[in-house]
Amino acid sequence: MISVEDAKNIILESTNKLKSENVDLIDSLDRISFEDILTNINLPRWDNSSMDGYALILDESNESSVKKLKIIGEVYPGDDFVPKIKKNSAIKIMTGAPMPLEANCVIPKEDITLIKSNNKSLNYISFDKNINIGDNIRKKGSDFNIGEKIISKGEKIRSFDVAKLAANGISNIKVYKKPIISIISTGNELITPGDKLKPFTIYDSNALTIASLVKSVGGIPKIEGIAKDAIRSIESILRESINSDAIICTAGVSVGDRDYIKEVIKEHGKISFWSVNIQPGKPFLYGYVQGRGKNIPFFGLPGNPVSTIVLMIKFVFPSLLNMQGLINYQPNITSAILNDQIKNHSRRNMFARVKVERIEGQLIATPFQNNSSHILSSFDNSNGLANVPENCKILKKGAHVEIEIFDNANLL
8 A cells, every 4th residue: 555645656757748739829728838938029019108198208307398288299009100209299199009209208188288279280288297207108028028938838828828828919829638538437336327227226426527527627538438347348448448548447446356447457557556545545546558559547446436536636637737738736735724623533644525714814624524435415515625644543623734625616
């Protein structure tokens, strides 16, 4: 039996990154960049006004020689011609319009008084508010300069990144491919949800649960079906899975008379480890099967649904994200205060379901009292897993505990 950390390391060290593909920018959200992406233009491309107002020239003393200036022109975003300004004059300018040549500040429209005449060419502005050189000007390249890195290889694309890329005129990018994950369930008692229940049959919840979890980290699930508790049935469905990037199988990995997964994997690949010092999920198997000239990672999970979910979060998620090239993956770990005790009868490294809430500025964790590995309802109000160290019999009320928060949890 190996430790949780050793199991993680073995999995990550044996996980290969996938190849690249090009995607349109609109489809790039949450994908992982395959390469560094550099700016190809300055942003802004030119000095421009950050306000609707009037561009003018201040001398080195930060003063205009007169506070009444003649309006000699106007400039709008998209104009082909940028006028040149003269001393003791002003040019009407809109937000985003290029700065007139030699103008060095903009006074906002609300800070001036417009002095109109019957002749539009003889209109003036006056003002008494102090302004400084550079006021209300967005300088060329103040956001990004040509050649500056805006996306790093291995970085997940966020909505804000899409904005940066679009502003640079980039319409498609190179990303890591999404992993295709085959999902196999085993058990004579299983039937597909939607089929009619027969005596002593249960619905296969694990396959759809795993599929949804695979999707949540960017993978493409492929449900292969249910294998009977027989070697030939398992081998048959395994052969259908060899075009995938990884295989996840549930049940058949323990020591029961009809638990054949270990035997099948030994015959068609290699077992890297079996049995992890974790609760729930001790009979976890990891290895690979051989198919079409490559070794395909194989995750053998216990059949209990809670074990399946916990092992997906702790071991499979990091592997799938690593396949997609994500760098520096870190789960959302925080510390909270227990408001009730957690008993660890197994003495293994236990991950107990808890509900974490912010109460009077502190994070408080309420453990779910029934932590049996078949109790799916324990996830109803849970938003994290409390880490109870191995050989720790009990974590007492008031103790600080490390919590891995689920991605959709809101603790604001």
